[in-house]
Amino acid sequence: MSEQREPFVRGAETGTDPALAAAAYSPRVCPDPRLDEVDLAVVEALEAERKRQEESIELIASENYVSQAVLDAVGSMATNKYAEGYPGKRYYGGCEHVDKIEQLAIDRAKKLYGAEHVNVQTHAGSQANMAIYLAMLKPGDTILAMSLDHGGHLTHGFRLNYSGRFFNAVTYGVRADTERIDYDDMRKKALEHRPRLVIAGASAYPRIIDFDLFADAARDVGALFMADIAHIAGAVSTWHHPSPLPLADFVTATTHKTLRGPRGGLIMCKSAWAKKVDAAVFPGMQGGPLMHVIAGKAVAFGEALTPAYRDYIGAVHGNARAMSDEMRRLGYRIVTGGTDNHLFLVDLGVKNVTGAAAAKALERAGITVNKNLIPFDKRPPIETSGIRLGTPAMTTRCLGADEMRRIARWIDRVLSNLDDEKVIAGVRGETLEFCRQFPIPAVHRLGRFGI
Ligand SMILES: Cc1ncc(COP(=O)(O)O)c(C=O)c1O
CATH class of the missing domain: 3.90.1150.10 (Aspartate Aminotransferase, domain 1)
Structure with a gap:
């Protein structure tokens, strides 16, 4: 005996009748509840994470707590917007307001660092580095960077990372006696291997980095110079650490560490490289930018421009x-x-x-x-x-x-x-x-x- 089935009025079947489909999906049958009314599983995990953050002493050097203003921006409706392209040159309509947001972020970052050109679209620090490699290198090119086990970062040529797989990574490290960067070795390796790109910057290095010595080495071998200031982005912005601008061709950073913004990347470069860098980010590497995160970056850059933030970095x-x-x-x-x-x-x-x-x-x-x-x-x-x-x-x-x-x-x-x-x-x-x-x-x- 064949089973008698009730005709569906909601769900995929209604797709055959546009009127039924529209009726089934009306705001009356689909109200807009708060997260805590619809998804307890996620709420419970978020609540537990909030409690963990509140009740523990956080000493991870790459973490921070963003302000309520940054949280508001990141949790805003800008998340709904597709905006492939750049302010004033988008591939989607309706971008006039997110254009303003992105321009604010760019202008504030320029002011913060005295940068000639800024790109705020990379989703994270790793993508910021990738964009520079994509813009300026060919597979197999040599890069010179600090080794991971002496404090460098995965994206500086570690063999399991894309950077170590696509490029020939030569590394320098720290001296055994002082545990400070071995600038002589860095220079020697630059002269010996003639890299296309010299990279300064680290994830676990507690001392001032002498960017001049990197710039000199790069210039002397005709290499490009990139400074990755992911960790010290806050200190560079307040001059508690010497700035690699304008020595460096490219400066990459994360916005979520000392800079105290949302998770994300930031690229600064000389005007001469602006077109190449922007094209490497989009359409080279990413599609739509995360406009809600870019709004959060704009807010964080604004906060970093205040005297209070300078005092914060000093503290x-x-x-x-x-x-x-x-x-x-x-x-x-x-x-x-x-x-x-x-x-x-x-x-x-x-x-x-x-x-x-x-x-x-x-x-x-x-x-x-x-x-x-x-x-x-x-x-x-x-x-x-x-x-x-x-x-x-x-x-x-x-x-x-x-x-x-x-x-x-x-x-x-x-x-x-x-x-x-x-x-x-x-x-x-x-x-x-x-x-x-x-x-x-x-x-x-x-x-x-x-x-
Ligand atoms: C020096 C350096 N560069 C790049 C990155 C990558 O940042 P993300 O984790 O946002 O990809 C980090 C992150 O720790 C870092 O320390």
């Missing part, structure tokens, strides 16, 4: 110095002996603890860090002999030097008692209480679900 650096001094006083070896910027590397050799074990135990105590190779590390990257500590996030929560020293002492207590869960739980109690005294500014003003 970030002061806090990193205070904390690294305290760690040294507690008996730890600090790579290079200290820091000039927002981060430092702790060699855990003195405790005979791996970075991986340290990071796990600290997480149980409410302190988030990342394991990190130290220069000439004998342990593999999955274990490491060090941890990387950074102060941008906790400085946003208004911590000062005294509080940073206190955190250093908690870290020491955990690392000295790795097998003692009672001690770790005790520290956890104290860090929880501490986090409540220093709320995340944006979350503080948010609604129930932090969204």
Whole structure:
């Protein structure tokens, strides 16, 4: 017996009758509920993430907390807009307002850095670097960059990354005696390998980078010079770190680290390269830009132009110095002996603890860090002999030097008692209480679900 089926009035079948389809999809049957009314699974995870952020001490050097203003922009309706192309030259209609947003972001970034040309469309720092390679290199070309295990970044030629697969990457590192960049070796390698592109910049380097020496080496071998300031973007904008502009042909950055904006990339270059760079981003590498994120970048650049932001970066650096001094006083070896910027590397050799074990135990105590190779590390990257500590996030929560020293002492207590869960739980109690005294500014003003 064949089954009698009810005729469908909603769903795909209604597609045969346009009137039925339109009736089935009316705002009355499809109201616009809030996220917490429709998707508890996502809300629960977001809520848990908000709580994790509020209740832990964040020392990952590449993270930060954005302002409510940046959150508002990123959560705006600009997310709905396709805007392939650039302001005034789009492939879609209805771009007049997002044009203004993107132009604001460009103009503010230009002012912030004194850049000749700016592209704000790359989705992340990795894409910013990729755009430069796509614009200027051919597969097989030689690039010269800092090696990953001495503090460089994956996108600077690591063999498993596209940059190491498509280009011939030659690396320089730090000196064994000072753990500072070996500029002589960098120059020697430039002369020997005649790279097409010389790259300065790092993910785990605590000292001032001498961009002049890179520019000299690049010029002397006829190479292009790119500075990747992803980590120090904030400090460069406030002159707490010397700027690679106008020495560099290209400067790439992330907007979400010290710059305290939404996740994203930023490219600055000399006017001569503007067309090539823009074409490499779109249509070379990406389609539609993330206009809501670009709105967030515009807001963050605006914030970074204020005197308050300059003070913030000063405090970030002061806090990193205070904390690294305290760690040294507690008996730890600090790579290079200290820091000039927002981060430092702790060699855990003195405790005979791996970075991986340290990071796990600290997480149980409410302190988030990342394991990190130290220069000439004998342990593999999955274990490491060090941890990387950074102060941008906790400085946003208004911590000062005294509080940073206190955190250093908690870290020491955990690392000295790795097998003692009672001690770790005790520290956890104290860090929880501490986090409540220093709320995340944006979350503080948010609604129930932090969204
Ligand atoms: C020096 C450097 N360049 C590029 C990047 C890549 O940024 P993203 O993670 O946004 O792709 C990073 C990220 O940590 C970095 O440290």
